[in-house]
Amino acid sequence: MEDYYQSFRVKLEGVSGECYRVATAAEGIELATHVLQSKGVKSVALAGFFLSEAGGLASKLAQAGITVHTENLRAAAPEADAGITIGRWAIAETGTIVQTATDVDERLCSTLPPLHLVLLSTDALVPTLAEALKRIHSSPEIPGFVGFITGPSRTSDIERVLTIGVHGPEQFIAVFVEGEVE
Amino acid sequence: MGKPEVKGKIKKALDNQVLRGALGKFGDTYIEARAKAYEGYDFEALRSKVAERKAYAASHLEEMLDRFEKAAAERGAKVYRAAGAEDAKRYIVEVAARNGVKNIVKSKSMASEEIHLNQALAAAGCDVQETDLGEWIIQLAHQRPSHMVLPAIHMTKEQVAEVFTDNLQRPNDPEIAALVKTARLELRKKFLQADMGISGANMAIAETGTLVMLTNEGNARLTSTLPRVHVFLVGLEKLIPNFEDALYVLQTLPRSATAQQLTSYVTMITGPTPAYYPDGSVQDKEFHIVIMDNGRRQMYADDKFKKSFQCIRCASCLNVCPIYQLVGGHVYGHIYTGGIGAILTAFLHSEEDAKDVQSLCLQCGKCAEVCPGQLDIPEMILEIRNRIGDKKKLPFTQKFALDVVSNRRLFHSLLRVASKAQKPLSQGHGFIRHLPLFLSGLTEQKSLPEIADVPFRDLFKNVKQEVPSPKGKIAFYAGCLIDFVYPRIGEAVIKTLNAKGYEVTFPEGQSCCGAPASYMGDRENARKSAVLNLEALHAEAVDYVVTACPTCTHALKDRFAELVAGDPVWAPRAAELSRKSRDFSQLLSELGSDPPEPKGKPGKRKVTYHDSCHLKRKAGVFLEPRQHMQNIEGLELVEMKESDSCCGFGGSYSIKFPELSAPILERKLKNIEASGAEVVAVDCPGCLMQIAGGLDKKGSKIIVKHTAELITDEALTENRKENDLRQNKC
Numbered sequence: 001m002e003d004y005y006q007s008f009r010v011k012l013e014g015v016s017g018e019c020y021r022v023a024t025a026a027e028g029i030e031l032a033t034h035v036l037q038s039k040g041v042k043s044v045a046l047a048g049f050f051l052s053e054a055g056g057l058a059s060k061l062a063q064a065g066i067t068v069h070t071e072n073l074r075a076a077a078p079e080a081d082a083g084i085t086i087g088r089w090a091i092a093e094t095g096t097i098v099q100t101a102t103d104v105d106e107r108l109c110s111t112l113p114p115l116h117l118v119l120l121s122t123d124a125l126v127p128t129l130a131e132a133l134k135r136i137h138s139s140p141e142i143p144g145f146v147g148f149i150t151g152p153s154r155t156s157d158i159e160r161v162l163t164i165g166v167h168g169p170e171q172f173i174a175v176f177v178e179g180e181v182e
Numbered sequence: 183m184g185k186p187e188v189k190g191k192i193k194k195a196l197d198n199q200v201l202r203g204a205l206g207k208f209g210d211t212y213i214e215a216r217a218k219a220y221e222g223y224d225f226e227a228l229r230s231k232v233a234e235r236k237a238y239a240a241s242h243l244e245e246m247l248d249r250f251e252k253a254a255a256e257r258g259a260k261v262y263r264a265a266g267a268e269d270a271k272r273y274i275v276e277v278a279a280r281n282g283v284k285n286i287v288k289s290k291s292m293a294s295e296e297i298h299l300n301q302a303l304a305a306a307g308c309d310v311q312e313t314d315l316g317e318w319i320i321q322l323a324h325q326r327p328s329h330m331v332l333p334a335i336h337m338t339k340e341q342v343a344e345v346f347t348d349n350l351q352r353p354n355d356p357e358i359a360a361l362v363k364t365a366r367l368e369l370r371k372k373f374l375q376a377d378m379g380i381s382g383a384n385m386a387i388a389e390t391g392t393l394v395m396l397t398n399e400g401n402a403r404l405t406s407t408l409p410r411v412h413v414f415l416v417g418l419e420k421l422i423p424n425f426e427d428a429l430y431v432l433q434t435l436p437r438s439a440t441a442q443q444l445t446s447y448v449t450m451i452t453g454p455t456p457a458y459y460p461d462g463s464v465q466d467k468e469f470h471i472v473i474m475d476n477g478r479r480q481m482y483a484d485d486k487f488k489k490s491f492q493c494i495r496c497a498s499c500l501n502v503c504p505i506y507q508l509v510g511g512h513v514y515g516h517i518y519t520g521g522i523g524a525i526l527t528a529f530l531h532s533e534e535d536a537k538d539v540q541s542l543c544l545q546c547g548k549c550a551e552v553c554p555g556q557l558d559i560p561e562m563i564l565e566i567r568n569r570i571g572d573k574k575k576l577p578f579t580q581k582f583a584l585d586v587v588s589n590r591r592l593f594h595s596l597l598r599v600a601s602k603a604q605k606p607l608s609q610g611h612g613f614i615r616h617l618p619l620f621l622s623g624l625t626e627q628k629s630l631p632e633i634a635d636v637p638f639r640d641l642f643k644n645v646k647q648e649v650p651s652p653k654g655k656i657a658f659y660a661g662c663l664i665d666f667v668y669p670r671i672g673e674a675v676i677k678t679l680n681a682k683g684y685e686v687t688f689p690e691g692q693s694c695c696g697a698p699a700s701y702m703g704d705r706e707n708a709r710k711s712a713v714l715n716l717e718a719l720h721a722e723a724v725d726y727v728v729t730a731c732p733t734c735t736h737a738l739k740d741r742f743a744e745l746v747a748g749d750p751v752w753a754p755r756a757a758e759l760s761r762k763s764r765d766f767s768q769l770l771s772e773l774g775s776d777p778p779e780p781k782g783k784p785g786k787r788k789v790t791y792h793d794s795c796h797l798k799r800k801a802g803v804f805l806e807p808r809q810h811m812q813n814i815e816g817l818e819l820v821e822m823k824e825s826d827s828c829c830g831f832g833g834s835y836s837i838k839f840p841e842l843s844a845p846i847l848e849r850k851l852k853n854i855e856a857s858g859a860e861v862v863a864v865d866c867p868g869c870l871m872q873i874a875g876g877l878d879k880k881g882s883k884i885i886v887k888h889t890a891e892l893i894t895d896e897a898l899t900e901n902r903k904e905n906d907l908r909q910n911k912c
Contacts, residue, residue: 011443074458078374094444104456104464107407111400129444130429136450137425142390144257144455145406148448153400155362156440157316157334158342160208163362166315167369168400168447 011095015151047105083109087120215441240491254391257453267297291382328511379405492555499549546828547799571703590693628875638669654725663867691718695737732797790859794866822857831872
């Protein structure tokens with residue numbers, strides 16, 4: 001698992017993503033809050049997991065002075081500074097997070113805000129793209145929406161110059177927690 | 183579109199410094215970046231998987247379609263099979279009308295460009311917005327994409343800023359980050375108000391009814407998330423059999439397209455997902471998949487073009503194409519550009535549209551080498567060229583020239599006359615540096631060699647072969663350039679093979695291999711040449727047939743057999759000739775007994791090797807000649823950059839398109855000079871003519887030699903001095 005994590009981190013950082021790892025869910029919340037604060041985030045859109053209640057993410061963020069939206073996300077997500085969602089798998093080979101986001105709110109939170117933070121368990125790490133496809137395929141049915149995310153949104157469409165952040169988030173952060181996240 | 187129009191477009195593109203800069207920069211970095219992206223992966227193994235899986239889907243097309251439709255329908259998708267462009271447009275316009283759609287966002291779909299879908303939707307009163315940045319720029323500028331992956335690669339930031347300023351009615355600075363930000367803000371509004379999304383897909387998985395999209399910008403994710411209606415428009419060739427087959431395309435497409443390990447986003451959609459409706463409710467969206475034929479089945483039914491279904495639209499064939507690098511996509515005149523574009527255009531648009539586009543192909547084979555779908559693009563282009571030739575007949579002057587070449591006696595006597603007539607032009611120094619009148623273009627960038635006083639066929643009679651007890655007999659096929667321009671290469675070939683213990687014969691009746699006819703689309707004359715040589719060479723009577731020109735080798739080995747296929751008399755003889763034909767460097771290695779330790783040491787005379795296109799990519803020979811260099815005492819092999827890039831000769835190509843041939847040669851000469859070598863070794867007399875002519879014109883001291891000459895010259899120092907002198911002089 002250590003190897004997987006190191007490989008994942010190197011690959012993700014190689015495409016301008018950020019990567020952190022902590023021991024517990026509580027520490028994960030702490031770290032996420034700290035990182036968002038340090039980036040000047042004033043509002044976040046949250047969806048697709050129960051951390052907000054069970055782990056106290058929402059209350060922790062609120063304590064830090066960050067406005068948290070968990071409802072009415074069609075209106076809130078486009079205005080939020082950051083979106084937070086949960087990752088289903090992480091691929092060591094390519095530094096990729098896999099989200100299964102059939103839920104529309106999860107998709108709104110991960111596509112619209114300029115910063116996307118993903119929380120996930122180190123247990124979610126798989127070695128290869130091939131393995132990730134196998135896992136997806138072994139679900140009872142292929143989820144309606146499966147998103148592979150490898151770093152922030154990018155383009156090279158003008159003069160072949162790499163520019164980060166077109167339609168999707170310009171910052172992408174993965175926070176790994178040992179054990180369960182939810 | 184007639185020929186003068188192509189010439190005009192080429193000139194415009196070549197004069198466009200902006201375009202040259204952008205394409206050049208990309209072309210320079212692409213090859214290395216791609217190689218790096220594939221580090222640790224077996225490209226050959228991967229591409230055979232891509233080819234095999236896609237070929238399987240194509241050969242089971244009806245079954246794949248049924249499986250896909252069933253699986254997608256089970257998940258709630260409405261699948262529509264569109265036979266043609268009109269059909270597809272009508273269906274999509276109806277979906278829009280039925281759902282009261284006003285605003286449409288599109289994530290990239292080449293298929294929609296192919297059928298001009300935007301116009302149809304606009305005519306029905308919809309606002310259609312491209313959202314891929316490059317596509318959006320093109321849309322605002324009212325242009326056509328010039329590259330499949332990078333549609334606006336031909337534009338500068340200044341031009342983009344101007345387009346934005348005009349369209350948004352406020353000033354935009356030519357700063358890339360700011361322009362990208364503006365695109366984000368403007369298109370974000372469009373995304374949020376869109377009622378319908380239209381997407382293309384990179385794969386359609388039959389087993390699960392899943393559509394897969396690879397993007398970097400995130401526009402496909404937004405298109406799949408915000409609008410309440412979503413329509414996919416997918417070409418038949420996007421089908422793959424099973425879910426896990428997606429792996430092979432995921433592993434090759436980003437690496438080959440943009441030298442990425444993986445695109446920022448891969449999005450897999452299976453059936454409708456929920457979306458917000460205007461009343462605030464969340465319900466499954468209206469979800470349609472249009473699978474379009476539009477000429478694809480016809481393409482598959484054609485044996486020579488079946489493999490087009492293996493194309494994954496990565497555009498790496500454009501990225502490595504020396505002609506595309508010079509002129510960009512707009513010269514090609516249609517939606518699909520570059521090599522693969524010429525082929526797709528012929529089938530998805532018309533053969534007429536492909537006519538001039540296909541003529542731009544130099545036949546260097548670079549694209550086939552990097553194609554993740556294992557398509558032999560140059561062969562397909564040649565087939566189109568020949569079909570057009572079969573139907574239309576070539577212009578009179580071209581046809582006349584080819585008729586002459588395939589008539590041995592006439593051709594050879596004309597060459598003998600030319601040998602005498604050229605004297606005033608060459609002034610005795612062996613090179614023709616200027617030609618008068620309309621031929622002047624030919625000598626603008628390079629000098630042309632003189633036709634030899636005595637052709638090899640006459641010289642041969644006086645060559646003494648001392649082989650006491652020969653191991654066997656080898657027939658030498660000279661080809662026009664060695665026979666009439668470089669007989670000295672022929673002498674060297676014989677000397678080297680004699681030293682290996684073989685006797686060499688020169689079958690008298692041999693003539694041009696027919697390559698000029700083949701590459702100009704004149705199958706009739708190509709076949710005449712094939713038959714003439716099959717008879718003359720009489721491969722049955724010798725152990726090997728050797729050539730020292732890789733284009734001739736390719737003709738003897740492959741082309742003749744194709745041209746006489748099915749003929750009860752000639753086909754077996756062509757097979758025999760194919761079996762026995764070898765290129766010089768290759769045969770020398772096969773005959774063996776070279777010293778095991780390389781003799782070349784640092785500090786010796788430096789030689790660099792230029793790979794001829796046909797030797798490397800048709801015969802797979804590139805290690806052998808290098809081994810020969812290294813076995814020569816006194817030589818040190820230094821590699822030049824891009825050693826296997828075309829020199830720009832391409833036979834008749836350099837006559838037809840001297841304006842394209844010249845800059846390709848220029849690049850080759852720069853790489854040669856940068857290598858620091860004193861000698862360039864080549865295995866092709868055509869490359870020799872092109873490179874030596876270019877160096878002469880520049881007044882360079884660098885010498886060009888055929889591998890055979892280098893071997894015989896270096897063995898005898900006296901010989902070398904004498905021949906260097908001769909080479910420098912002539």
